[in-house]
Amino acid sequence: MSATESCRIPSLVKKYLMAISGLVLVLFIVGHMLGNLQFFIGPEVINAYAFHLHHLPGAPVSLWLIRSSLLGALVVHVWMAILLTKENRAARPEDYLGQKTRVATYAARTMPVTGVLILAFVVFHILQYTTRVVPVDYNQTIGQSAIEVGHVELEYFDVFAMMVSGFSSPLISFFYIVTMGLLCMHLSHGVASMFQSVGLRNESWRPKLKCAAAIFGWVIFLGFASIPASVLAGYGEPYLSAKETAWANAPVTPPPSSH
C-alpha cells in the first residue's frame, strides 16, 4: 500500500464532509438570495440591509467569523471534490466503447464542471460586489445615499446604485444569469444527494427529495437571476442616473466606511 492510500480519508467520511459543507453553503445561498431580493423593495431598504450586515452585533469580529466559516465550508467542499474526482478517475481508468448512462442525470455527471465554474464566479462576484474593484472601482464611481437606521438618518454607500450600475452591462448580467443556471443544476443533484450521503433517504423519499431539490434549484435560479434580468429590462435606471447627477454635482463625498 502506498503512502497516499494509507492516509486516504475513508470514502464515507468524504461523503459526510461534502454533505455538511454543502448544507452550510446552501443555507448561506438561501439567506443571500432573500437578502438580495430586497433590491425590489427599494434603494433605502437594501442600502439599510447592507448597513446592518456590516454592523452586526460584535462587528467586525462577528462578520469575519461568519465569513471565515463560510470560507471554511467552501474549502472543505472544494477539497473533497478534488479528492473525489481524482480518486474516482483512478478507480475507473477506462470508459466503455459504447458507454451508456441509465439513470445518472446530466446534473450529477457534470458536478465537477459546474462546481469549477461556480467557484470562478464566486471569485469574480466577491471582487465585484464585496471588494468593489472589478470591472470598475465602485468605491470611486458610486457615492452615498441616505438611509434610516433606528430613526437616525445617515449617509451610507449606495449598494442599490452599485447593483444597477454593475448589471447594466449585458455581458456581466448574462454571465450572472448563466452561472445561476449552473448553480440550479449543481443544487438539483447536490441537495438531494446530501440526504443520501448522511443516510436520510429511502426508496419512497428518493423521488420526492429529487423533485424538492429540483424545485429548490429553480427557486434559487429565479430569485437570483431576477435581479440582473430586471436591471437589463430597465429597473433602477432612472434612480442611478439621478444619483449620478447628484454625485457629479457634489463630488466631495467622504470615502465609504471600510466595513
Added chain:
Amino acid sequence: MHLHLKIWRQKNGDQPGKFVSYELPEVDEGSSFLEMLDIMNEQMVSKGEEPVAFDHDCREGICGMCSLVINGEAHGPQRATTACQLHMRHFKDGDTITIEPWRAKAFPVVKDLVVDRTAFDKVIQAGGFITARTGSAQDANEVPIPKPVADKAMDAAACIGCGACVAACPNGSAMLFTSAKAGHLNLLPQGKAEKDERTLKMVEAMDKAGFGNCTNYGECQAVCPKEITLDFIAKMNRDYATARVRKFFSKAC
C-alpha cells in the same frame, strides 16, 4: 439472425487489449447470450483460433459469475437480468454488439472478458460474516425476527456479488455491493452484535481495494440483476456514521 460482434481481446493483465470484430451468421433467437458466445467459440476452435475467454457457471442467474458489458451496459440492456439469462431475441438481425469486460481498477482483466474479483472477497473477509459459536444449531424460531426486517435482509442477501454495480459506476465504486453485504447482516439479530465493527472494517477494506467513492449517480441500482436499491447504501452511510461516533466515545472511557 446475423450478428456483428466487437469483442475485447486481451492475452493477460500485462498486455494491452483491443477490440476484435467477428461475424456470426445464423444465431438462434432462442439461445442465451452465453450460448451465442459458446457457438462462436466452437467455430473458432474448429478453425484453430484461440476462443474468447469469459466467466460463467450456473447459467441460472444466481451464481454471479457472468460479467459482460454488452453495448456499454453491465449485463446488457435487459433490467434485472444477468448476461446468462439474457436471450438473443432482445437483439435484432444485423445488430453490432460490443462485448467488454468489467472495467475498474479493482477488477484487473485476467484474460479477454474475465476479470479478477478478489477485491470483493477482501471486503467479505473484512466483515461479511457472523461469529457463530460452535455446537448444535439454534431452534429455528428461537430468535424472533419481524417479517418486514426479514424481508429487507433477504432483499440485500439477494446480492450475487457479480460486480455489475462496480462495472456500471462511473467512479468504479463498490458501495452497492458492500452495503448489501453489510446490510443483510446488520439488519438481523444474529448480525447486530458485530454491526459497528463490521461496517467500519468492510468500508475500510472497500477503500483499500481501490474502489472509487460513491457520488449518488444511481447507475449501480439500475444495472443490478437482483434489483438491490440505494436504500442499502443510505443504510450503510447511517450505520457507518453511528459506528464512528460510538467508537469515538467508547475510546474515551
